[in-house]
Amino acid sequence: MSSPLPSVILGAALFGLGLAGFLARRNLIVIFLSTEVMFQGVILNAAAFARYYAHVEGQTYALFLLVIAAVEAGLALGLVMLLYRRRDTLDAEAWSTMRG
Amino acid sequence: MSGGRAYLLYVAFALGAFALYFLVPRPNARLAARTIGWLSAVLAGGLALYVSRNAGLDQNAFFYVFAAAALLAGVRVITHPKPVYSAVYFVVVVLAVAAILLLHEAEFLAVALVVIYAGAILVTYLFVIMLAQQPGAPVYDRRAREPFGAVVAAFLLTGAIAGQSASLGEDDPRATPPARTAVSRDHAGGASAGNTAAIGVAIMTRYPVALEIGGVLLLISMVGAVALSRKRVPTESGRQAPSLGQIGKEVEPF
Numbered sequence: 001m002s003s004p005l006p007s008v009i010l011g012a013a014l015f016g017l018g019l020a021g022f023l024a025r026r027n028l029i030v031i032f033l034s035t036e037v038m039f040q041g042v043i044l045n046a047a048a049f050a051r052y053y054a055h056v057e058g059q060t061y062a063l064f065l066l067v068i069a070a071v072e073a074g075l076a077l078g079l080v081m082l083l084y085r086r087r088d089t090l091d092a093e094a095w096s097t098m099r100g
Numbered sequence: 101m102s103g104g105r106a107y108l109l110y111v112a113f114a115l116g117a118f119a120l121y122f123l124v125p126r127p128n129a130r131l132a133a134r135t136i137g138w139l140s141a142v143l144a145g146g147l148a149l150y151v152s153r154n155a156g157l158d159q160n161a162f163f164y165v166f167a168a169a170a171l172l173a174g175v176r177v178i179t180h181p182k183p184v185y186s187a188v189y190f191v192v193v194v195l196a197v198a199a200i201l202l203l204h205e206a207e208f209l210a211v212a213l214v215v216i217y218a219g220a221i222l223v224t225y226l227f228v229i230m231l232a233q234q235p236g237a238p239v240y241d242r243r244a245r246e247p248f249g250a251v252v253a254a255f256l257l258t259g260a261i262a263g264q265s266a267s268l269g270e271d272d273p274r275a276t277p278p279a280r281t282a283v284s285r286d287h288a289g290g291a292s293a294g295n296t297a298a299i300g301v302a303i304m305t306r307y308p309v310a311l312e313i314g315g316v317l318l319l320i321s322m323v324g325a326v327a328l329s330r331k332r333v334p335t336e337s338g339r340q341a342p343s344l345g346q347i348g349k350e351v352e353p354f
Binding site: 003004005006007008009010012013014015016017018019020021022023024025026027029030032033034036037040043044047048050051056057059060062063064066067068069070071073074075077078079080081082084085086087088089090091092093 | 109113117120151163170171174183186187194200205213216221225227232244250258261262265295303307320322329336
């Protein structure tokens, strides 16, 4: 009998890695790559529970997650290009003028 | 029993956070720090493996191989000082996750993941990295921002997930019996239709509205991306924007 626990641990670890990268890195492109790593963890979770409950619904949700990821990547990279052309750097710290 | 398992998981994730703190890019990283980081990362992975095996969870050995690949590549994605290498390591993460999806009988999802992520999204990322590459190794790639706060936040989140999920698989009445039905037979009338057919039936019969909204969302994103990238913005650095065909000429090859 297989349990989803190993997959859930792996998904949580990937999600945590993505979160740490999102918070710690300063390169705008790597920040958005980190969100994609978080997406991988969530997709893995959905598929693991779909198998655990022998139900196809989790995989359906994961498919919609793919759609959201594609939308996010397209818009985020457009924004990154806009910011890069404006300040000529990919440094997220260049946009910290609102910091107190 | 699950309480002890939860604490072991806390320790594993704490070790992982500790490892990550030593592995994030810093200006003058010493070899000792990197060694400590990788050693504790391996230790954390071994502890998580021990918890999984000890809970009597019979998983395919391939699962652990691909899980290790995904985690190592994931660490490199967020710690490598060069964004191009981060993107390439992310391809490894995607391929490993796709392999694990295959083990979970999600064949269509695995192929879709490879096609969409490793094929489409990654190419977009590589395009932007090439377009916005700066000569040399800029300082913002060599110095992390608040690494301690970042790993603490990540540990709190993963710890919460571990505490919630440690009792998974222990007498859950909704779980499938050992002789469970295949995922692909769920909605296809009991016939052994493929996984793809089952997902198609589920999407078309239960979530048609979500499907349409997804399509509209993709259209909105496309229009938004075109509008964003065509917008003329003044450069604030005073540098003259390079003309077409000259962009990236000053960058050294990797």
